[in-house]
Amino acid sequence: MKINTGEIYSRYNTSTLIFKYITTNLLTHSITRTFSLRILKRYLACRPAWLLKLIHGIYLGGQSLAEVDLAASRLAQDGVCCAIDYAAEGENNTKHFNLALKNTFQLIDMAARAENLPFVIIKPSAFGNIELYTRMTQRQPLNAEQQIQWRKIVSRYRRIFDRASSRNVNIMVDAEQSWFQPAASRLVLAMMPFYNRHRPLITLTLQCYLRDQMDFLHYCYQQACNYGFHLGLKVVRGAYLEEERRHGGYQPCFAEKWQTDSCYHETIDYIVQRLDRITPFFATHNEESIDRIINHPLLRHHAVWIGQLYGFGDHITYKLLYARLRVCKYLPYGPIHLALPYLLRRIEENAIATPTFKAENRLVKQELSRRFFRRSK
Numbered sequence: 001m002k003i004n005t006g007e008i009y010s011r012y013n014t015s016t017l018i019f020k021y022i023t024t025n026l027l028t029h030s031i032t033r034t035f036s037l038r039i040l041k042r043y044l045a046c047r048p049a050w051l052l053k054l055i056h057g058i059y060l061g062g063q064s065l066a067e068v069d070l071a072a073s074r075l076a077q078d079g080v081c082c083a084i085d086y087a088a089e090g091e092n093n094t095k096h097f098n099l100a101l102k103n104t105f106q107l108i109d110m111a112a113r114a115e116n117l118p119f120v121i122i123k124p125s126a127f128g129n130i131e132l133y134t135r136m137t138q139r140q141p142l143n144a145e146q147q148i149q150w151r152k153i154v155s156r157y158r159r160i161f162d163r164a165s166s167r168n169v170n171i172m173v174d175a176e177q178s179w180f181q182p183a184a185s186r187l188v189l190a191m192m193p194f195y196n197r198h199r200p201l202i203t204l205t206l207q208c209y210l211r212d213q214m215d216f217l218h219y220c221y222q223q224a225c226n227y228g229f230h231l232g233l234k235v236v237r238g239a240y241l242e243e244e245r246r247h248g249g250y251q252p253c254f255a256e257k258w259q260t261d262s263c264y265h266e267t268i269d270y271i272v273q274r275l276d277r278i279t280p281f282f283a284t285h286n287e288e289s290i291d292r293i294i295n296h297p298l299l300r301h302h303a304v305w306i307g308q309l310y311g312f313g314d315h316i317t318y319k320l321l322y323a324r325l326r327v328c329k330y331l332p333y334g335p336i337h338l339a340l341p342y343l344l345r346r347i348e349e350n351a352i353a354t355p356t357f358k359a360e361n362r363l364v365k366q367e368l369s370r371r372f373f374r375r376s377k
């Protein structure tokens, strides 16, 4: 199928596209990768306006709800659905938790009114103290004050799910670092018998770079069967590889990329045998995984979701659209100074997922030549 780069990259202005092309080239080249990643991260920490504007143009749907609404409506014109994500990260305090809650309520109300917003995204760290999640993950006892704080976390999730339930909106819970994520996943899984009885209102995330994820998948499935609920599952490879490795001690991630890939594919195979109970959302830019999903005989008759991140794999998103599949773009928004950790992670991703971005950059180059050639004619 002929790819129409004009359509795929229509939302990027030419300077943003040139920036995307150059940085991706630097970040995916073995000689320039480490050096350019270090410089970009250091420079970005000083928040130069021009650089923030370019990066914002690629990866962020907007700084306010109104801006992200506009970005989602533009994607809807092409038939792309969106999952909106409040991307502020790293603010580990009650003021921030309450602000995130308020934003999530607004997102739920917005999604209830729109047809192109099938999910609202939430991140565990936006609603509770990371040290507390870590203690709960390690099953350490809590003192009186920590117990109060934990009850507040539980109540924030309940309030989100109650509101989503009353507005008929779906919530997707992102997965974060392995040293505190299990407490959040266990908490959410324990709420599924109540909220997911009739439909998969809550979707949990599985990170296939973690060695224990097949066991966790099996456990979730057993719970779904035992308690009779629909298991919503987003399947990703995992975004915190470098951080997980830097964290030290027990290494929870696979050592090699091919092991993560096989876990991803094993997960697809496991899920497709159990579609009566599991509703999957396959989140990936990996073309081999995409082909495996779309060509799977058992998936052909099931409307599964396949998602990419805003600013990544646009050619894949359109390929899926042309094949009439259900595509959902992860669309983050938030004040740029609060979304910086998210943006840095996305940049780091370019340096890790090299083959994917090299392939994408060939199309970006094609689009740039098309624009320059057209102008010079």
Ligand SMILES: Cc1cc2nc3c(=O)[nH]c(=O)nc-3n(C[C@H](O)[C@H](O)[C@H](O)COP(=O)(O)OP(=O)(O)OC[C@H]3O[C@@H](n4cnc5c(N)ncnc54)[C@H](O)[C@@H]3O)c2cc1C
Pocket (backbone or CB within 6 Å): 173, 174, 175, 176, 205, 207, 209, 236, 237, 238, 239, 240, 241, 253, 254, 255, 256, 257, 258, 260, 283, 284, 285, 286, 307, 308, 309, 329, 330, 349, 352, 353, 354, 356
């Ligand atoms: C819609 C959407 C939602 C997402 N939500 C989340 C989320 O909630 N939580 C989260 O953690 N991530 C999330 N991600 C990011 C995701 O985990 C990946 O980082 C990203 O999609 C790149 O992986 P890929 O499947 O596209 O494929 P590829 O580009 O083929 O794979 C890159 C990935 O492979 C793994 N990998 C690379 N090198 C090695 C190695 N040496 N050893 C072991 N593994 C390796 C890493 O996970 C790396 O990110 C999301 C992605 C999408 C598209």
